[in-house]
Amino acid sequence: MNNIYSYLTWRGDLTLSQSPFNEVDNLVLSILCYLDFSGIVPENDKQDITIQRAAAEYFSLHAIPQRPDPEKASSLELREWMLYLMADTRRFRNMRLSCLVQILDTEQVKQFSAMTILVSRKQIYLSFRGTSDDLTGWKEDFLMACMPEVPSQEEAVLYTERVAAQYPDHRLLLGGHSKGGNLAVYAAVQASPEIQRRIDSVWSNDGPGFQEAFLSSEAYQAVSHKIRSIVPKSSVVGMLLAHPENYQIVDSSQIGLLQHDGLSWQIMGDHFVTLPELTRESIRTDQRIRKWMQKIPQEERKEFVDALFDVLNASGAHTLSEVRKDRVKTISASFSSMKELPKETRNRILEFIMLLNLISRRLNDENRINQTERLLEKAPSLSIRTRRRKHSSTESKGGESS
Numbered sequence: 537m538n539n540i541y542s543y544l545t546w547r548g549d550l551t552l553s554q555s556p557f558n559e560v561d562n563l564v565l566s567i568l569c570y571l572d573f574s575g576i577v578p579e580n581d582k583q584d585i586t587i588q589r590a591a592a593e594y595f596s597l598h599a600i601p602q603r604p605d606p607e608k609a610s611s612l613e614l615r616e617w618m619l620y621l622m623a624d625t626r627r628f629r630n631m632r633l634s635c636l637v638q639i640l641d642t643e644q645v646k647q648f649s650a651m652t653i654l655v656s657r658k659q660i661y662l663s664f665r666g667t668s669d670d671l672t673g674w675k676e677d678f679l680m681a682c683m684p685e686v687p688s689q690e691e692a693v694l695y696t697e698r699v700a701a702q703y704p705d706h707r708l709l710l711g712g713h714s715k716g717g718n719l720a721v722y723a724a725v726q727a728s729p730e731i732q733r734r735i736d737s738v739w740s741n742d743g744p745g746f747q748e749a750f751l752s753s754e755a756y757q758a759v760s761h762k763i764r765s766i767v768p769k770s771s772v773v774g775m776l777l778a779h780p781e782n783y784q785i786v787d788s789s790q791i792g793l794l795q796h797d798g799l800s801w802q803i804m805g806d807h808f809v810t811l812p813e814l815t816r817e818s819i820r821t822d823q824r825i826r827k828w829m830q831k832i833p834q835e836e837r838k839e840f841v842d843a844l845f846d847v848l849n850a851s852g853a854h855t856l857s858e859v860r861k862d863r864v865k866t867i868s869a870s871f872s873s874m875k876e877l878p879k880e881t882r883n884r885i886l887e888f889i890m891l892l893n894l895i896s897r898r899l900n901d902e903n904r905i906n907q908t909e910r911l912l913e914k915a916p917s918l919s920i921r922t923r924r925r926k927h928s929s930t931e932s933k934g935g936e937s938s
Contacts, residue, residue, distance in 0.1 A: 537789055538803045540564060540618060547806065548625025552656055555627075557709070558806045559764065562661070562739045563798050564622065566713040569651050569663040570615055577636040577651060581702035584634035584654060591623035606789075606800075614799050631655055635699050639691065640670060646687035647673030648719075650695050652703075659736070660706045662699055664692060664723075666714030666743075670855050675845045677715055680744060681777060681829060682837040692719035693726045700731045710738045713798050714773055717743020721763055725756045738763045742771055742796055745779030766808070768795035770815045770899050775822040785811045792899035817902040821895050828891055832884065843881045844888070847873045 538546075543560050568587075576593045577585060585593075594616075595601075601616045609617075622628040635652040649665035667673040679686050700708060708731070710720040717740030724738045740763065750756060765783035767774035773796050774783070786808040790800040802809040832840055850873035874882050 537787075537809075539789065539801065540567070540799050540803065541621060543803050543806075544618070544621040544625055544628075548621065548627050551626055555806060557655060557659065559739070559766070559808060560803055560806055561627075561655075562709070562711045562737075562764075563713070563741055563766075563801065564618070564628070565653050565655075565661050565663050566666075566711045566716060566739065566741050567615060567618060567798055568622070568653075569649065569665040569712070569716065570611075571619060572638075573633065573636055573651065574638060577633045579636050581634050581652075581699070584632040586629060587619075587631050587633060587653075588623045588629035590633055591619050594619065611797065614797075618799065635695075635702070637691075637695060640668075640672060641687070642672050644687050645672055645676050645679065646691065647676055648688040648691040648695075650692070650719075652699050654703075654706075655709065658707055659709055660699070660703050661709040661711060662696060662720070662723075664710070664712030664716035664719040666712060666716040671845060671848060671853065673715070675841060677744065678841045678844070679838065680718070680746075682834070682841060684747065684749070688715070688719060689722045689726075692723040696723040696727055696731065700727070700734065706734075708735045710735065711741065712739070712743065713741040714743055714796065717741050717765075717774075718746070719743075722746075722750075724759050724762070725750070725753075729758075732759055735759065735762055740765045740774075741798055742767050742774040744773055745775070745777035748778045751778050751780065767814070768801060769811050770795050770818045770902070772796070772818065772821055772825075772895065772899070775814075775818065776825065784808070785814055787811055792902075793896055815899075815902055817898050821899065824891065824895065828888070840881060840884055843877055844885055847877075847885060 540560070540563065544564075547555065571594065573590060573594065576590050598616070601613060601620050604613045604617050606614070632654040633651055634654065635650070637648065637650050639646060639648045641647075647668055647670060649668070651663050651665075653661040653663060655661050667677055676686050676688055696708075696710065710724050711717065712720045720738050721740050721743065724732065724735055727735070738759065743765070745751070746756075760780065763780070765774070765780055766786060767783050768786055768788040768790075770788070770792060771785075772793055787802040787810070788795040788800045789802060790797060794800065829837075874885065877885075
């Protein structure tokens with residue numbers, strides 16, 4: 537099955553004049569924003585750097601990547617390999633990067649990063665990064681269910697206005713993966729009518745949704761026809777909160793929650809391999825999360841999020857990787873911290889953790905079953921030949937005995 541690596545290998549020699557910008561290009565540029573280009577990509581429009589040159593500088597600071605094993609490689613290693621391939625393609629190597637912004641503010645609970653890619657002389661792509669490994673970014677994601685606007689969404693609007701003013705003659709493409717997709721949509725909706733008229737497309741690649749009031753607003757309706765929501769078949773993140781129903785469902789080579797990784801999405805030519813519907817477990821997951829959230833009054837949700845992350849931070853961890861690396865320490869410190877919480881809050885946190893474990897297990901089970909069924913469907917002729925050999929053998933033995 538083909539993915540982004542296949543796309544870069546087999547279609548990377550096609551320039552944009554030969555094959556126009558497409559949905560796969562969007563995913564590539566939204567994932568590119570995850571890499572740390574600090575000190576490499578300029579912070580304003582007065583200077584820029586080609587992807588080829590940025591890659592050379594990036595790999596002068598980091599080891600040149602080897603072809604990764606998809607089953608064992610980290611997200612960083614997979615993304616670095618994508619950059620390595622991009623730098624060698626006619627399609628991407630001369631695209632120029634500028635206007636890099638990276639903000640991490642623990643006190644304001646704000647994690648925001650974005651980068652502008654000059655796709656052509658007429659178009660620029662504003663790439664909004666998804667949630668980083670830092671717990672601050674994850675807490676901000678949870679706050680989306682509690683607040684009409686979180687700090688990174690406000691930053692996304694300001695960034696779009698600034699970049700649009702710096703490139704007044706360019707058409708605009710906005711996109712991002714995970715939280716970055718949410719930021720791209722939010723920025724487009726809150727932009728001025730003048731900027732909205734310059735927007736060609738907005739992509740949310742498995743990005744979380746919004747509160748109902750936002751989707752029903754006139755501002756959202758004004759640009760909704762330009763928004764493309766793309767989710768994998770067992771989407772969880774992309775189904776969070778309220779979301780438009782006209783999303784595109786793509787196939788993935790991964791199972792369960794790992795399908796959130798856009799590098800696993802399946803590609804055919806210049807488009808994604810699409811499916812007619814989400815998996816049954818993805819739909820059940822959406823229903824479970826909604827039902828659980830409805831039990832917490834809107835005015836109490838922020839208090840729950842604060843308590844949840846106070847518990848996680850009690851271990852001294854600052855990133856999800858640290859939490860996973862030393863689970864015993866995290867669990868021990870977390871339980872000690874939870875003793876000081878009100879009983880209702882403590883019960884909600886435990887219930888939430890149990891819900892996440894249930895969701896992860898059932899999604900993985902469902903996808904393993906689906907993969908097994910696919911293998912069986914691909915080998916019907918083998919089964920037929922086997923039955924014929926057995927039948928022939930039986931007839932032969934029967935003939936000899938008679």
